[in-house]
Amino acid sequence: MLRSNCCISIRPCTAKQPSFHRLHHSISSSLSSGRITLHGGDGSVSSSRLRDLVFVVNPQGANGRTAKEWKKLLPYLRTRLGKDCNIKESLTSGPSHAIDITREAIRDGADAVIAVGGDGTLHEVVNGFFWEGKPVGNLNGEANHSAALGLIPLGTGSDFARTFGWKNDPCEAVERIAKGVRSRVDVGVINHEESDLHYFINVADVHLSAKAGFYASKYKKFGSLCYVIGALQAFMGHHNRDMRIKVKNSQKSLLHQSEQVNGGEWEIYPQVTALCVGNAKYFGGGMKITPNAVPGNGNLEVVVLQDFKWYDFILKLHKLYNGTHLSVNNVSSRSVQSIEIEEISESGSVYVQSDGEHLGFLPRKFQPTHTKILFKVNSSCLIINLTLEAKQTTMVSSSLSFHSIAAATVNPIYAVRSTFRRNSRQYFSTGVSCRGQSPPTNEPQTTTSKGGGEPENVLLKIAWYGSELLGIAASAFRSPASPPPPTTTEQDYEIPVDCSGRAVRVAVVDSIKHDFKRSYFVTGDLTPAVYEEKCEFADPAGSFKGLARFKRNCTNFGSLIEKSNMKLMKWENFEEKGVGHWKFSCVMSFPWKPILSATGYTEYYFDMESGKICRHVEHWNVPKIALFKQLLRPSRGLMGTTQN
Ligand SMILES: Nc1ncnc2c1ncn2[C@@H]1O[C@H](COP(=O)(O)OP(=O)(O)OP(=O)(O)O)[C@@H](O)[C@H]1O
Incomplete structure (x- = not known):
């Protein structure tokens, strides 16, 4: 990687920036x-x-x-x-x-x-x-x-x-x-040289995050999982790059709590992993990347991540989501009115995106234009x-x-003189005045969608999807010589039913207990006859329907595990459900052989008509962060557990 001479300086703003008030x-x-x-x-x-x-x-x-x-x-x-x-x-x-x-x-x-x-x-x-x-x-x-x-x-x-x-x-x-x-x-x-001015309203960013965004856009069909896949793909072949930046009218270093006295001179930022310029706070499906950005204060918040390794993202991911990453080493933040960025080695491989849209690569020459609007x-x-x-x-x-x-004056927007031309080709059939055409119902027919969720929830989702993905990948790489997932006579097992055709509760519960003995978490060995085909499987991170997917996830998870131990500690019966309290531990087959150990419980809801399990809801008693830490902690691989 090329490094060149650098100087770091920031010039105080001399240009008058109109003061901003949030207007209501x-x-x-x-x-x-x-x-x-x-x-x-x-x-x-x-x-x-x-x-x-x-x-x-x-x-x-x-x-x-x-x-x-x-x-x-x-x-x-x-x-x-x-x-x-x-x-x-x-x-x-x-x-x-x-x-x-x-x-x-x-x-x-x-x-x-x-x-x-x-x-x-x-x-x-x-x-x-x-x-x-x-x-x-x-x-x-x-x-x-x-x-x-x-x-x-x-x-x-x-x-x-x-x-x-x-x-x-x-x-x-x-x-x-x-x-x-x-x-x-x-x-x-x-x-951007050779192209028109480009506007952004949320966050513009360069390098790793922009590359991740580029890949994520190809996997939107996977919903929020696209960001995980995009990030994983972006890490491949990633190199941190030395960059030169020049900011203008920077007022205060948020990290060092000091006033900047220089401006308009080039500064070197070695080993930049990502540089994000925020007009607003979030990107990448909920990461609070520029937590101090205020969309109406006339400034942009610049956050620079330097010398990050892949494991830094795992260790600090939760901080990126909740916006506390500014206190982390190698992360700096400042408020600016303008910033120019240059990649020193001019590799032409540094991605640029704005508002999640791929813009190209960090160019070598630009002609900035300042427009006050x-x-x-x-x-x-x-x-x-x-x-x-x-x-x-x-x-x-x-x-x-x-x-x-930014600009200071406000125009009254409703003092308008025009009449709206109605002949626009681009308005489709419903582009007509709705006056007097209200539909009979006043009730909205929409359903609330997921989005804008808590950062922790996003983190959980990523962990969920990430582990599912990892499991799929591991199963794909599983050696053909590996023993196939155990086949059981439970496939053919028929659950006894009562006179109304409903599965006998005690038999269903017995099957569940039996599945625990066979460590279904890692083997996928479940008794299909006691589950509704469209049974919902949920944990705090997400949910899906279908026994086949759950079995596949369990089997794939098993392929990441060397040894495991699962024990049903207690069973409770309620009218509409049974609750199994369990203890689980395993040695993961990563090179550092981390040990996961947790307790939790699973709620099994029974369908009133069929008597079979229609909802399977898992709860882990261990905080997610603790699980994450367990995953990263090396062990000697010693554990007196049952061979998986
Ligand atoms: N009719 C269309 N067919 C295909 N792509 C379209 C069409 N209209 C717009 N697009 C492109 O779809 C892309 C994504 O759209 P949009 O941002 O609305 O959804 P999203 O990517 O699911 O949401 P988010 O960006 O918030 O993650 C945009 O880049 C846009 O250029």
């Missing part, structure tokens, strides 16, 4: 009345009209779930907002289409463009607010009119929404839109009002630069 302009009156008052040039009130809301829907978001949720949401949306707004729906036909839709909608005078999907869709809609470095204006020449940005988070990660504490709950999002409270957010701009965002519903404030300060350097864009 209530527009609920506009929304509830459904009317926007239009003022004539002499200030006279001329007429009023309904607000035009354009919903840009990515039907492929969250592996197709966005389309399903949207279909269910639309009737409710019309009921809730249709009285006051023209609701237009526009489905994207492929990548980047949302950019064009947004531009055209704004040119046509839309009052708000609302992204429906994940961060990728939001990212495209944000980029649609700009054209050649300037905010797009409507073609009616209304100086005071500027479109707002909204969000119904329905993606896989939906990380931007997490900063505001919003869940992937479309009904909640509609309520936020209906309330209409607005505040402003900044938008970052990325300059005003964004006001609805802090609760994310309606961003965008107004051009100032533009074009050009500086030349050989780096990638991220700017926070």
Whole structure:
């Protein structure tokens, strides 16, 4: 790896940065009345009209779930907002289409463009607010009119929404839109030689995290598991790289609690693993990577991870999720207004992504452009009002630069003069005024989706999916000479039934006890006859249905284990369920032979009709972190246990 001379310095900001206040302009009156008052040039009130809301829907978001949720949401949306707004729906036909839709909608005078999907869709809609470095204006020449940005988070990660504490709950999002409270957010701009300016609203990052994001996008069909697979793949062939950065208007090193006195000079950051520039706090499906970022304060938070090894991520993963990683060695953070980044060796292999979208590789030359633009965002519903404030300060350097864009003035966004043109080609069939067309039902048909969950939950999910994946991988590499999973006569066992055809409870419980004796955790040896075919298997990290998958997971887990011991300590009977308290220990077959040891209990719920097990819920008494630590602790491989 190439290292070159370096100097580290930061110049204090001399440029005036407009001060930012979070604005909460209530527009609920506009929304509830459904009317926007239009003022004539002499200030006279001329007429009023309904607000035009354009919903840009990515039907492929969250592996197709966005389309399903949207279909269910639309009737409710019309009921809730249709009285006051023209609701237009526009489905994207492929990548980047949302950019064009947004531009055209704004040119046509839309009052708000609302992204429906994940961060990728939001990212495209944000980029649609700009054209050649300037905010797009409507073609009616209304100086005071500027479109707002909204969000119904329905993606896989939906990380931007997490900063505001919003869940992937479309009904909640509609309520936020209906309330209409607005505040402003900044938008970052990325300059890249030979390409247009690129805007981001959440987090832009380079190197390992960006590479992981690149791979994760290929596995979205696996839901949040895509981030685990992406990260594993990104580690292959990864090398930390020396980088040079130049920041501007940095105020305070958050890590060292000191004021920066220099700015605008190059600093060397050796062995950078990842560098993240946050306008908001979360990325990668819930990692609180830039925990001090505030989307409306005019600054970006830069977090640099240096010299991380793969095991550092395992050891510190929970800190990355809960945002406490800034206290870790080799992690630094600072607040900046702009940053330029250069890879010293110019390998051209350093990935860049913004808002989870792959942008290319760290280039060698850039021409940053500073554009001051005003964004006001609805802090609760994310309606961003965008107004051009100032533009074009050009500086030349050989780096990638991220700017926070901000401005001080606020335009009243509902003093609009235009009428919304209704002939846009891009509005699909439902793009009509919903006034008076409310569906008969007022009840939302949507289901609440997972998302915006607790960091610990995400960690658990990763552990769950990770172990499942590891098990699958291990089973794939299992030697053909290895003995096949034990086959048992239990496959053919028929459970006795009572006169109403229901499985006899005592026989079911006996079978469960028998399965414990055969260490079903690691052998997958379960008695199929006592389980419903679609039995649900759950633990605090997740759940799925189907005995076959559970058996496969157990068998695969077994292939990672050298020795194990499982004991049913106590059994309790209740009317609708039985509870088995167990003790489990094993030696993993990793080179450092870690020993896992835990107690826990499993609840077996019985189906009232068939008498078979319909839910199998596992609880581990050991904290997850303790399990993680056990996994990393080497042993001598000595354990007086039953051979698996
Ligand atoms: N009609 C479409 N067909 C295929 N891809 C599309 C289509 N419309 C948009 N896309 C692309 O889908 C990608 C992902 O979309 P989106 O971000 O909404 O969902 P997600 O990836 O599941 O969520 P998140 O980004 O929050 O993890 C975007 O990069 C976008 O370019």
